[in-house]
Amino acid sequence: MKFSLSWLKQHLETEASLEQITAALNTIGLEVEGVEDRGAALAPFRIAHVIEAVQHPNADRLRACQVDVGDGVIRSVVCGAPNARTGMKAVLGLPGAVVPANGMVLKVGEIRGVKSEGMMCSARELGLGEDHDGIIDLPADAPVGEVYARWAGLDEAVVEISVTPNRGDALSIRGIARDLAAAGLGTLKPFAPAPVASVYPSPLRWVLDDAESCPWVVGRAVRGVTNGPSPKWLQDRLVSIGLRPINALVDVTNFFTYDLGRPLHVFDVAKVKGSELSLRRGRDGESFLALNGKDVAVTTEDLVIADAEAVESLAGIMGGEHSGSDEATREVFIECALFDPVRIALSGRRHDLRSDARARFERGIDPALLPAALEAATAMIIELCGGEASEISSAGAEPAWQRQASLRFERIAGLGGSDMDAATAVGILERLGFAPVSQDAEKVTVAVPSWRNDIAGSGKLAQAPTLEAGRAARAAEGCALVEPECDLLEEVLRIQGLDRIPAVSLPVASPVPPASLTPKQSRATLARRVLAARGMLDCVSFGFLDSKVAASFPPLGSAADWTPPAALRLENPIAADLDQMRPTPLASLLQAASRNAARGYSDLGLVELGAAYRDITPEGQLSVVVGLRTGETPRHWAEAARGVDAMDAKGDALAVLAALGVPAAAISVTTDAPGYYHPGRSGVLRQGPKTVLAIFGEIHPKLREEMGISGPAVACEVFLDAVAEPKKRKKAVPELPSFQPLQRDFAFLVDASVPAENLLRAARGAERALITEVALFDRYAGDKLPEGKVSLALQVTLQPREKSLTDAEIEAVGAKIVAAVTKATGATLRG
Incomplete structure (x- = not known):
């Protein structure tokens, strides 16, 4: 919101300097964003x-x-x-x-x-x-x-302030002047325009078909006008705040939009078909050419102003070219209406139309100002363009905006932290237009002025019935409603000066501050850092994507005909291809890898810690860390580059689980990975038969082709919610054995279909008191072995704790290992 100092002084009787005014604006909550002083540069x-x-x-x-x-x-x-x-x-x-x-x-x-x-x-x-x-x-x-x-006359400053969404009254120069006067920077000048005499019947009358969207509208015609450039003083006012003068009639409407916060519109009576202007909903197939040159196709959810033949305006947002005023205009009809803020906001967003009128109507305007604003605009048009006024045409009625609110004086100190006395608080409210209704030693009850529709009392709300219906609906849904006492408290505190509220530190809950991250947050960060340390780049992507892409990522165990849940479809997506909550962050990383490959970066590793969405419940939002590798491994002097494979992804997943405290011996591998993985080159890491810790493997070739990735691509998904938190244990003295460990190798002949994991698990359980580690170090399949058989070689580490093992004891342990592996897998020891 911009205004010049001379314009402000049309409403505020003050001797305050520019510096005093800007300082006061900041302290009363109307933050100054900038001051343009052309006079300083031209001095x-x-x-x-x-x-x-x-x-x-x-x-x-x-x-x-x-x-x-x-x-x-x-x-x-x-x-x-x-x-x-x-x-x-x-x-x-x-x-x-x-x-x-x-x-x-x-x-x-x-x-x-x-x-x-x-x-x-x-x-x-x-x-x-x-x-x-x-x-x-x-x-x-x-x-x-x-x-x-x-x-x-170029030496005056132009001030720009930021206005919060609740302060529609501050989008007017008179509203700003009222706040400054209440803060003690002058006196607010009275505004009471004299009625303009009516000379002839109005050539147009209002027909109100949608009283919910427009409860009240007034208007009148002025004939015999001569439209042309507006006078220099009016042009200077508009230019100073960044508006382009057009002609006298249009400039008058723009003037009052900023002066009183009261948007107006003028119709050329000669261009309006028929004798009626209807305020109704739009109809299918209707459109009009707006003043910005854009064709607007209205919908049945839009409120429009139409004549006997067509739509002439999108109500409260923008007028049409057809009935606009120009140099040939001789009779004009002034529109002054009250519109539902929600209807205006939704229509403006739907058609992507922004205007000064929309900015004010969607915040709510003064519902009692219509007659006075119409009289003031009529008088200015006659003064600048000549002519005579018609009778006033109206439809609907002024809504019941009257309401009351109360302020308990003890809340000023108890909630506001101020030592302001009761008389000062009441005086501030009076200067802001809140007329006291009753007062005692404990509280004051005031009548809320019509221009402050952001302060809702116990009576009917401003611009009923729409806002009242919305408030009742919120109450029926169990939503908390803000009490007006807090609004009054805010008013007296800000007018006194927000800078005068003493700074009070929050109470210290504990001399030792608690941890800034919960254990769950710490583990999530650790998981991401592990993959980043393994050469992956950290990514942050949208939590939604194209629903067609989401259909290619069915969750583990889903049916073959799985489709993304309709409940996770966005009703108002920021883009047409971002309309579905993603089933896994892997989908987002594959899109990122595809974009990188298209720009020549095909060898990369990406990691993201994000959410996977399965349903709309809190339990259906899974915390997942995903690692993706594409192309070839990094080149090294001691090792030739190769294409990434499923074992790289498995290593990534195991590294994350190890960092989170999951013992390797507790992990088993199954081959039932989801369909977006290669069916023969993927797996699921489980802890027990039901708990899925991670999925790893090579991306399905068909999906790689659809995503535009030509080379190999592997990934791992670690489900952090499934990893149990480690139990809190007292710190024990570390066990440092005094005896050297020893290793023995075993080669088993086993069916090729038997997973190596089964052998490793059986060997570990053969003698838990001595065996500390079992590792697979060789796999051989060749023409010297029986058909369908492979050779798996295990290295077993034994750690004696009480004494050195004898040869006989070592042989006994070896026999137990062979027996356990044979029993569990049917393997035989190779000679």
Whole structure:
């Protein structure tokens, strides 16, 4: 929200400086985002009188001028402008001035042998327009020596503030002036426009078909107008806040949008078909050309203003080109309506239309201001364009916005932390327009003014029935409603000054601060760091993707005809291809790998810690860390590069589980990985028959092709929620055996279909008191073995603790290992 200081003073009687005003705005909650002071940049530029302008002796296109700036010193200035002449008044920049257009610092110098002690400027050089055909030619009565910006009225500052969504009243200059007056920076001027006499019946009347979306609308016509450029004062007001003047009629509506926060619209009566303007819902197939040049196809959820033939405006958001005013307009009809904020917000978002009117209507405007605003706009149109006014046409009625709110004085100190006394608090509320209804020693009850629809009392809400119905619906759903007492407390605290609220530290719960991360969060971070340390790049991606892509990632154990749950489909996605909550972060990483491969980066590793969504319940959101490798392994001087395989992914998954405290001996491998993995090159890591810890393997070739990945791709998914938290144990003295461990190798002949994991598990359980580790170090399948058989070689580590083992004891342990493996797998020891 922007406003100039002179515009503010049309509503606020004050002697406060710009610095005092901006400081007060910050302390009362209207944060100043910036102050534009054109006068400061133009202060060094003075009005000068050209005493003499003659041809430069050494240049055909230059003129040597003698210039007076009113200080008694005649200066020599070389000028290249074609309109430089004797006797004219111009704008002169003295040495040391900075030219706004290009930042050049003016200095005394010589141009072709003639001294130049300044620069006479064009409008473009001063940043005041695009005219660069010559220097600024001022009227003959311009005072010599005066600062040009001050004389031209360009020295006032423009302030921009940020407005929170609840403060629709602060989107008006009068609302800002009211807050400043309440804060003690002046007096709010009265606003009571005199009624404009009605001369003739209104040529148009309102028909209200949707009272819920528009409870009240008024309007009147003005005939005999002459539309053209608005006067300079009005153009200057609009230009100062960044608006482009169009014509007098349109400029009046823009003026009141900012002045009172009251959007208006004008229709050219000659262009309206029929004698009625209807406020109704849009119909299928209807469209209109908006003032921004965009064709808008309205829907049945939009409120429109239509004549007898077509839609003329999207109500509360933007008017149409067809009925807009121009130089030929002779009779105009002023629209002043009250619209439902929710309807306006949804329509504006639906059609991606942004306007000053929408910004105000969707926050809620003053429901009692309509008659006064219509009178003020009518008077200004007649003043600027001439003409006479018709009778007022209206439909609907002013809604019952009246309500009350109470403030207990003890809450000022108890909740607000302020020592403000009751009289000061009541005085602030009165200056803001809250009229006291009753007061005692404990509390005050006030009538909430019509322009503060953000403060809801126990009575009917502003702009009923829509907001009242919404409040009742929220209450029926069990939603908590904010009490108006907190709103009143906020008002008295901010007007007193938010900077005056003392800073109070939160109480210290414990002398030793608790851990900043929960054990679950710490383990999740550790899992991600393990994969990052193994050469993967950390990624953060969206939690949603295309529903067609999601269909390629069925969860473990799902049916063959699985489809993504409809409950996880987004109703309002940020993009058409991001409409489904993802079933696994692997889908997002594969898309990222595909984009990298398309740009020449096919060998990479990616890791993401994110959520996998199975259903809409909290339990259906799984915490998963996913690692993906594509292309070839990194090249090394001691090892040739090779394509990544399923064992790389298995190693990644086991490394994460080991870091999380899952013992390797407790992990088993099954081959029932989901369908997006290669069926023969993947597996599931389990702890027991039911608990799935991780999935690993090579991505299915068909899916790789669909995702645009040409080379090998492997992945692992570790389900962090399935990993049990380690039990808290007292720190024990570490066991440091005094005896050397010893190793024995065993080679078994076993069916090729038997997993090596079965042999490893059987060997570990043969003698738990002595066996500390069992590892597979060789697998052989060749023509010297029986058909369907393979040779698996195990290395077993024995750790004696009480004494060195004898040969007989070692042989006994070896016999137990062979017997256990044979019993569990049918394997036989090779000779």
